Amino acid sequence: MRAYSMDLRERVVAAVDAGMRPGEAAARFDVSVRTVERYVARRRVTGSVAPTVQRHGSVPEKRDRVQAWLPARLQQAADATLAEHAAAFTAEVGGAVSLATMSRAIATLPADDPAQALTARGRRRRPGRPLKGKV
Secondary structure: OOOOOHHHHHHHHHHHHOOOOHHHHHHHHOOOHHHHHHHHHHHHHHOOOOOOOOOOOOOOHHHHHHHHHHHHHHHHOOOOOHHHHHHHHHHHOOOOOOHHHHHHHHHOOOOOOHHHHEOOOOOEOOOOOOOOOOO
């Protein structure tokens, strides 16, 4: 479920500020009374009615370390296997990395050639995916 728009949030809080009770504002804007109360409380605490950023799962620290290390490694040994890259990462940086993590890190690197950034139909290509036949 997505958050309500900032426009709606601001109109709800403005209505309460103008003297409308939370129940009346909820009925007028077709939201729950609890939503109105949450918006007013959030503005009181933070000064804004903007939604908080939702983050599911842990922070991807290993991915960031692998992606920072990987470009230099690919300059040295571009033809190495995933297992060789993973072993080199473990030896140089420390910490084990799976083949799947190494594969995802390589696949998400930005494209070096700007021509590879678009597909033949003009859509944006996923980073790190070479064009067919240009490997």
